Amino acid sequence: MKAQPECFCCSIRQAQEATEIAGRDKDTVWKVSQEVCAVYSRADRNWTPAYMTTLAHDVTKKIVGIEDIFYQLKREHNKAALQFYPQLKEWVKRGDNSLERAVKVAIAGNIIDLGVYREVRVEEVLEEVNHAQWGRYEFASWVEDLKNAHTLIYVGDNAGEIVFDRILLEEISPGRKVFFVVKGGPISNDALLEDAQEAGIDEMVEILTTGQAEVGVALERAPSSLQKLWKEADMIIAKGQGNFETLSEEEGNIYFLLKAKCVPVARELQVKQGDLVLQKRKEKISSSEVKVYSSGGLVVRKNNGEWQILLVKKSDLGLWTLPKGHKEKEEREEETACREVEEETGYKVKLGPRVGDISFSYVRDHQVFREIASFFLMEVVGKGEKEQEGEIEEVKWFSLEEALQVLSYDNEKSLIGKALELLERR
Numbered sequence: 001m002k003a004q005p006e007c008f009c010c011s012i013r014q015a016q017e018a019t020e021i022a023g024r025d026k027d028t029v030w031k032v033s034q035e036v037c038a039v040y041s042r043a044d045r046n047w048t049p050a051y052m053t054t055l056a057h058d059v060t061k062k063i064v065g066i067e068d069i070f071y072q073l074k075r076e077h078n079k080a081a082l083q084f085y086p087q088l089k090e091w092v093k094r095g096d097n098s099l100e101r102a103v104k105v106a107i108a109g110n111i112i113d114l115g116v117y118r119e120v121r122v123e124e125v126l127e128e129v130n131h132a133q134w135g136r137y138e139f140a141s142w143v144e145d146l147k148n149a150h151t152l153i154y155v156g157d158n159a160g161e162i163v164f165d166r167i168l169l170e171e172i173s174p175g176r177k178v179f180f181v182v183k184g185g186p187i188s189n190d191a192l193l194e195d196a197q198e199a200g201i202d203e204m205v206e207i208l209t210t211g212q213a214e215v216g217v218a219l220e221r222a223p224s225s226l227q228k229l230w231k232e233a234d235m236i237i238a239k240g241q242g243n244f245e246t247l248s249e250e251e252g253n254i255y256f257l258l259k260a261k262c263v264p265v266a267r268e269l270q271v272k273q274g275d276l277v278l279q280k281r282k283e284k285i286s287s288s289e290v291k292v293y294s295s296g297g298l299v300v301r302k303n304n305g306e307w308q309i310l311l312v313k314k315s316d317l318g319l320w321t322l323p324k325g326h327k328e329k330e331e332r333e334e335e336t337a338c339r340e341v342e343e344e345t346g347y348k349v350k351l352g353p354r355v356g357d358i359s360f361s362y363v364r365d366h367q368v369f370r371e372i373a374s375f376f377l378m379e380v381v382g383k384g385e386k387e388q389e390g391e392i393e394e395v396k397w398f399s400l401e402e403a404l405q406v407l408s409y410d411n412e413k414s415l416i417g418k419a420l421e422l423l424e425r426r
Contacts, residue, residue, distance in 0.1 A: 006262065133272070344391070
């Protein structure tokens with residue numbers, strides 16, 4: 001899902017509230033707001049709402065000097081939810097269809113999200129279950145896929161809420177290999193390994209992490225073990241808005257369980273704000289897409305014992321990217337990569353191993369294009385000829401850490417880690 005105009009105000013608000021939770025004064029709230037706005041001045045329409053929220057929290061954590069601002073609140077929410085657990089469990093057992101009731105409890109638990117609702121009462125969950133308004137409820141399809149699932153991934157969302165996930169996990173885990181995924185680092189009130197352990201989930205299924213302190217799941221930066229498992233899983237259950245925002249365009253047999261708390265997500269799902277949703281990921285219609293191919297490079301050098309990478313700043317959007325360009329007729333992708341890098345950076349390069357491919361879509365003149373870009377590791381061998389047409393505003397060397405901060409596109413950021421792996425093998 002792509003970010004919407006409403007996401008600016010929402011993410012800034014979350015940063016302000018996190019600052020207040022950290023116990024900081026209004027001057028600090030003002031400073032955080034300014035810094036978040038400065039980051040958003042470079043916002044890209046291809047960002048996800050979750051990525052915008054992550055950036056806002058990163059700014060907040062840096063300024064207030066606390067890595068896990070919500071730590072104590074998460075402890076409190078886990079404790080409250082565990083106290084409520086017996087009543088929810090009993091409610092599930094009372095019905096004729098315990099599996100369906102467990103699904104409803106798990107989805108209703110999604111109201112526990114400090115990023116959206118400042119004050120939370122765990123007791124409200126039962127009312128949510130009993131008076132739920134469903135925007136999408138594909139339970140029959142969900143059950144059919146569950147019957148055929150031997151390996152299942154369950155992507156958790158918030159602390160406290162994961163206690164309600166436990167109830168559903170207890171229903172679906174027998175006879176299956178189930179993996180429960182939590183965040184790899186603190187972000188908002190999202191669940192970490194410690195939360196899953198407090199909820200007792202580690203006693204039932206295997207716990208994995210995203211490897212990142214980010215809202216949602218950025219699969220391209222996830223541990224290779226999770227990427228491999230994702231491809232092999234028969235079924236994936238993703239809880240909450242953040243996971244929907246980052247996974248709605250990913251491959252896999254994914255079911256989303258969430259409450260559509262904001263207008264942009266409700267609009268994307270074509271439901272009313274506040275509706276509960278159980279929906280299978282829709283297959284993308286790509287028949288009208290025109291495929292185009294491009295190539296580029298990750299140009300690196302060693303400077304004072306530290307690896308650096310060459311980035312270019314596009315004149316039209318002011319965004320830092322990896323140098324790349326479109327393939328010309330009958331040109332091999334290796335030739336395209338070297339030519340485009342020279343034209344955009346002014347350096348002749350030596351071609352190294354292939355780093356990987358990325359793909360993305362865009363619309364031009366009412367036509368949808370799917371661009372597939374291949375990237376190679378490269379080193380400078382001399383000065384070349386840089387095009388003078390003004391497409392590139394600036395060419396600059398960055399440390400790998402700096403590059404991860406300034407690069408505008410997540411899929412390009414994912415290539416840096418792969419390039420580093422290749423460099424370390426030398």
